[in-house]
Amino acid sequence: MSLMNIAAIIDRFEPLIIDAMTEQKIPGLSVAVVKDDEVIYERGFGARDCGTGAAVTPDTLFGIGSCTKSFTSLAVMQLVHDGKIDVDDPISKYVPVTLESGRKPISVHRLLTHSSGIPDLGIATLAIAKLLGKQSHLPAIPLASWEDFYTHVNGAGRELIEPGSRFWYFNGGYIILGQIVARTSGISYENYVKEHILKPLDMERSTFLEDEWKKDSDVSTGYDTEGHGDEFRLIPSSHLCDEFAYAGGGLLSSVRELANYLIANMQGGNFRGKRITDSSVLQRMHQVHVYYDVRNQTGLGQFGKSGYGYGWSVSEDFFGYALVNHGGSTAVSSAYLGFVPQLKTGIAALANTGDMPIHPMIALLAMVAGKDPQVDIPYYPRKRHVDRLTGDYETYKGIHKMSVVNRGGLLHVVSKFLGSEASYPLIAENGSTNSLEFYVVTDLGTKRYVNFVVHGNGEVEFFAERCRFHKVQ
Structure with missing residues (x-):
């Protein structure tokens, strides 16, 4: 060298x-x-x-x-x-x-x-x-x-x-x-x-x-x-x-x-x-x-x-x-x-x-x-992916708000509704570290599927049940 x-x-x-x-x-x-x-x-x-x-x-x-x-x-x-x-x-x-x-x-x-x-x-x-x-x-x-x-x-x-x-x-x-x-x-x-x-x-x-x-x-x-x-x-x-x-x-x-x-x-x-x-x-x-x-x-x-x-x-x-x-x-x-x-x-x-x-x-x-390393060390592509998804999100006119946070390497969605807060881990549907498709497990033990959409202009959205969340830039 x-x-x-x-x-x-x-x-x-x-x-x-x-x-x-x-x-x-x-x-x-x-x-x-x-x-x-x-x-x-x-x-x-x-x-x-x-x-x-x-x-x-x-x-x-x-x-x-x-x-x-x-x-x-x-x-x-x-x-x-x-x-x-x-x-x-x-x-x-x-x-x-x-x-x-x-x-x-x-x-x-x-x-x-x-x-x-x-x-x-x-x-x-x-x-x-x-x-x-x-x-x-x-x-x-x-x-x-x-x-x-x-x-x-x-x-x-x-x-x-x-x-x-x-x-x-x-x-x-x-x-x-x-x-x-x-x-x-x-x-x-x-x-x-x-x-x-x-x-x-x-x-x-x-x-x-x-x-x-x-x-x-x-x-x-x-x-x-x-x-x-x-x-x-x-x-x-x-x-x-x-x-x-x-x-x-x-x-x-x-x-x-x-x-x-x-x-x-x-x-x-x-x-x-x-x-x-x-x-x-x-x-x-x-x-x-x-x-x-x-x-x-x-x-x-x-x-x-x-x-x-x-x-x-x-x-x-x-x-x-x-x-x-x-x-x-x-x-x-x-x-x-x-x-x-x-x-x-x-x-x-x-x-x-x-x-x-x-x-x-x-x-x-x-x-x-x-x-x-930015390509070949798994940490760095994974970090870019996680950083892109984490942040604050809101629906139309900001009526509903939520956040995606990284806790110990696992993404969590933190929902905020009328002063109350609940947190759910996001589990990758296919096990991939770069997945955009996830599910959460409800209190009843059922799976509820959610997903992110990343647009070419960098905009990120999160679809969950009836809601369409937009990442706040």
């Missing part, structure tokens, strides 16, 4: 970032792009702290959330390579977890791939509620010691299904893996990651420890978000520093240091003459072990069959290449790491709210693959 091509891609990429930050009301975000073994682009956008207005830089520390899971997996696989862990061993060999499915023991492999048969047990939710001071919204479950942790996990026997029978994302499984790392290495999980991954990769400022990041001069303020529209507000917060979240989502880092991590992953474990593991170990981590739809061996992703490796999500057909990636959120900070091994190109992105806009990062990787 020539310097000219890089510049052209960045010229198209930066407006996508700014548009996403504006739409999602993200105060600050940073990005680094890696090609082969070099950082070819890095930049901070916006403010790391709204109060001081201090700018985000490529060195600004953010919580990376579940992107930590690949570090935990790498730690496990280093110990597998050293003969201290076997991924086929039952986890009860290493930690006091007594859950049994009645047929198969839960193996280390099953925890690595989120196929243990254990559903979410709310451990991350409890940690985040504590961070945000929202414990009153949840049951008062004791979680102050490792004894409490194992009591909570071992008490969930009735929740368990047969290991390997489905993909169930289980944060607690990675906390258990962190404990396996600690027990087999003889040092704490966080110290193991520091000595065996962070230090060799020159990630000297990356840390799990509150007393370390609080001393740093370039650390973001995390922001919880509440409300919508005029009611929207950003609430400043500390970062997630709970030992029961370390191995599942507790690392803080910067895009400059995460770039080193991406280089090592794309260069077979090598970084500036240092090797953190063998290439065969990384290949094992970067391949699908469990498809998201276990029954049909297919994925739910938009780029071919998709599934989970060891700490990484993998899409097998990203325009003819594999895409290895992962997102993360702590509710007040978020992250994305992604790379295309065959193109030796990767991207790291961090933000100081819990909702990282992943689509611009995917768009950049698509451009490197020679694609036009």
Whole structure:
């Protein structure tokens, strides 16, 4: 990829970032792009702290959330390579977890791939509620010691299904893996990651420890978000520093240091003459072990069959290449790491709210693959379609009014009549993301068909029952 091509891609990429930050009301975000073994682009956008207005830089520390899971997996696989862990061993060999499915023991492999048969047990939710001071919204479950942790996990026997029978994302499984790392290495999980991954990769400022990041001069303020529209507000917060979240989502880092991590992953474990593991170990981590739809061996992703490796999500057909990636959120900070091994190109992105806009990062990787994201990344055509349909509508002389709104990716019609309001989801008749034909389900359980009409001059109408609504321009 020539310097000219890089510049052209960045010229198209930066407006996508700014548009996403504006739409999602993200105060600050940073990005680094890696090609082969070099950082070819890095930049901070916006403010790391709204109060001081201090700018985000490529060195600004953010919580990376579940992107930590690949570090935990790498730690496990280093110990597998050293003969201290076997991924086929039952986890009860290493930690006091007594859950049994009645047929198969839960193996280390099953925890690595989120196929243990254990559903979410709310451990991350409890940690985040504590961070945000929202414990009153949840049951008062004791979680102050490792004894409490194992009591909570071992008490969930009735929740368990047969290991390997489905993909169930289980944060607690990675906390258990962190404990396996600690027990087999003889040092704490966080110290193991520091000595065996962070230090060799020159990630000297990356840390799990509150007393370390609080001393740093370039650390973001995390922001919880509440409300919508005029009611929207950003609430400043500390970062997630709970030992029961370390191995599942507790690392803080910067895009400059995460770039080193991406280089090592794309260069077979090598970084500036240092090797953190063998290439065969990384290949094992970067391949699908469990498809998201276990029954049909297919994925739910938009780029071919998709599934989970060891700490990484993998899409097998990203325009003819594999895409290895992962997102993360702590509710007040978020992250994305992604790379295309065959193109030796990767991207790291961090933000100081819990909702990282992943689509611009995917768009950049698509451009490197020679694609036009506005056409080839499903998010963008879908967004244009949704934006065209959403808005305020009224009938003849404005007697009846309604709105079409986007809620979590699903269109809803909000009808307004004589001071009362009702909302109904619009369900695409043919399942298409670009449909103009929909139905709503009435209180009686019947389907009522509705449709949009888009005219050549850009005018949009909505036909429902006896009414013909015109979109208000």
